[in-house]
Amino acid sequence: MSCSSFKFKCLQYFFILHIFASTSILLSSTHNSSINNFLEIANSSEVFDWMMSIRRKIHENPELCYEEFETSKLIRSELDKMDVPYKHPVAITGVIGFIGTGLSPFVALRADMDALPMQEMVEWEHKSKVDGKMHACGHDAHVTMLLAAAKILKHHEKEIQGTVVLVFQPAEEGGGGAKKILDAGALENVTAIFGLHIAPDIPIGEVASRPGPIMAGSGRFEAKISGKGGHAAIPQHSIDPILAASNVVISLQHLVSREADPLDSQVVTVTKFQGGSAFNVIPDYVIIGGTYRAFSKQSFNQLRKRIEQVIIGQAAVHRCNATIDFLDEVRPNYPPTVNNGDLHEHFVNVAVNMLGINKVNSAVTPSMAAEDFSFYQKVMPGYWFWLGVQNASHKRLQSLHSPYLEINEDGLPYGAALHASLAASYLLKYQQDVPGVERRYLDEL
Ligand SMILES: *[C@@H]1O[C@H](CO)[C@@H](O)[C@H](O)[C@H]1NC(C)=O
Numbered sequence: 001m002s003c004s005s006f007k008f009k010c011l012q013y014f015f016i017l018h019i020f021a022s023t024s025i026l027l028s029s030t031h032n033s034s035i036n037n038f039l040e041i042a043n044s045s046e047v048f049d050w051m052m053s054i055r056r057k058i059h060e061n062p063e064l065c066y067e068e069f070e071t072s073k074l075i076r077s078e079l080d081k082m083d084v085p086y087k088h089p090v091a092i093t094g095v096i097g098f099i100g101t102g103l104s105p106f107v108a109l110r111a112d113m114d115a116l117p118m119q120e121m122v123e124w125e126h127k128s129k130v131d132g133k134m135h136a137c138g139h140d141a142h143v144t145m146l147l148a149a150a151k152i153l154k155h156h157e158k159e160i161q162g163t164v165v166l167v168f169q170p171a172e173e174g175g176g177g178a179k180k181i182l183d184a185g186a187l188e189n190v191t192a193i194f195g196l197h198i199a200p201d202i203p204i205g206e207v208a209s210r211p212g213p214i215m216a217g218s219g220r221f222e223a224k225i226s227g228k229g230g231h232a233a234i235p236q237h238s239i240d241p242i243l244a245a246s247n248v249v250i251s252l253q254h255l256v257s258r259e260a261d262p263l264d265s266q267v268v269t270v271t272k273f274q275g276g277s278a279f280n281v282i283p284d285y286v287i288i289g290g291t292y293r294a295f296s297k298q299s300f301n302q303l304r305k306r307i308e309q310v311i312i313g314q315a316a317v318h319r320c321n322a323t324i325d326f327l328d329e330v331r332p333n334y335p336p337t338v339n340n341g342d343l344h345e346h347f348v349n350v351a352v353n354m355l356g357i358n359k360v361n362s363a364v365t366p367s368m369a370a371e372d373f374s375f376y377q378k379v380m381p382g383y384w385f386w387l388g389v390q391n392a393s394h395k396r397l398q399s400l401h402s403p404y405l406e407i408n409e410d411g412l413p414y415g416a417a418l419h420a421s422l423a424a425s426y427l428l429k430y431q432q433d434v435p436g437v438e439r440r441y442l443d444e445l
């Protein structure tokens, strides 16, 4: 995942200024309350030190998809200390907390909890203590920032005009934890959801996002290409699956380069090619696998259809048979992450107010990576943004999913304050926009 282009165009300035003017009522009301102190509170040494200790504890003990038992326990123990009620377990290790009146409207904030199956290569005091597991996507920081937002919001609970729903979800890295949270019905009456992701290439105190599609939809495929094995020196007695699979890989490249609209970004990448074990034996079969990405459902389905046709057709050219598995049962495909336009206005308002106009990139280039936050956005308005955690003194290019990822913890107060502010001011705005909103009680509160 990556971000680029922080250069602002004049148009974008106008856009933001326009939003400023049109929502001055909202801004004055949020100014009036203590919402604009949130960054100060998050950055106080008391909250900051507490955040560091939590982030480092989670970093030292990374847990994979749906195994976030200790992380979940730590979250619950912190929520207990704050006197924040929650539901657990939701989606195996998930925790859903509630702050505010317990009445509608409900606005959700989401943090993912899982780590990655990779070895940390950074030598530091709080390096992962578990071999082969690492928080290389910053979900340790996400959990920490949401807990800090909870702390801030709890202190201001009387000012909250509705209920903030804290979503600590498992298994973002391929497991589709967001979908499981939704399937459990835990977010039934929520009217909007916000999520953020650390970005190690964006400076501290800056954010980046955009309305509309920001991350692609993602699917996987695996194919078995079967021929007939035999002696490498007598190819006429065999049907060679290595050559067939090689041509399949080449042909798959033509889907994006020749069949897709060049202005509609798509990716097909073959990441797996397994077959054979000797120098002088043609194997019986080859397994290939990979991923495909697109921003629209139509392009996504078209890619999928053509991947299947090309694999079967190209294998047949070489007298091989092919079977394809899109692995739908094992792990869900991720839909594209599409930011709601109204929530974008809200985000720009809050972020510009807190960080200043030069620190908010509201037209970041979308990424072909994927995020399971998209599942929430399929059922309710949702908004997701990048939060800067760059360490300016680093020489090495930092990227997510790198064993060398180091995040600048000075960025965490900004994420906590933005979370808290986005939710609290959303609820204020909602009450203003929908005056006679029917108040519903949330179960068990
Ligand atoms: C705004 O400030 C006034 C005076 O401090 C206070 O009485 C009022 O409750 C505040 N309104 C909100 C929405 O916080």
Ligand SMILES: *[C@@H]1O[C@H](CO)[C@@H](O)[C@H](O)[C@H]1NC(C)=O
Binding pocket: 039, 040, 043
């Ligand atoms: C946060 O606190 C640190 C240390 O007290 C200070 O140097 C920094 O300017 C503060 N940042 C903000 C945004 O208040």
Ligand SMILES: *[C@@H]1O[C@H](CO)[C@@H](O)[C@H](O)[C@H]1NC(C)=O
Binding pocket: 226, 227, 228, 239, 319, 320, 321
């Ligand atoms: C492909 O499938 C057909 C029909 O099942 C079968 O007759 C043929 O032997 C298979 N070819 C290979 C190379 O496995």
Ligand SMILES: *[C@@H]1O[C@H](CO)[C@@H](O)[C@H](O)[C@H]1NC(C)=O
Binding pocket: 391, 392, 393, 394, 407, 408, 409, 410
């Ligand atoms: C930034 O990187 C430098 C050099 O690696 C390191 O000494 C420093 O502690 C880092 N700062 C933060 C806040 O992570």
Ligand SMILES: *[C@@H]1O[C@H](CO)[C@@H](O)[C@H](O)[C@H]1NC(C)=O
Binding pocket: 185, 186, 187, 188, 189, 440, 441, 442, 443
């Ligand atoms: C959502 O609201 C409906 C109607 O008020 C209620 O029956 C239901 O229990 C609520 N769902 C949750 C998860 O609170």
Ligand SMILES: [Zn+2]
Binding pocket: 137, 173, 400, 401
């Ligand atoms: Zn990741």
Ligand SMILES: [Zn+2]
Binding pocket: 137, 138, 139, 172, 197
């Ligand atoms: Zn991530």
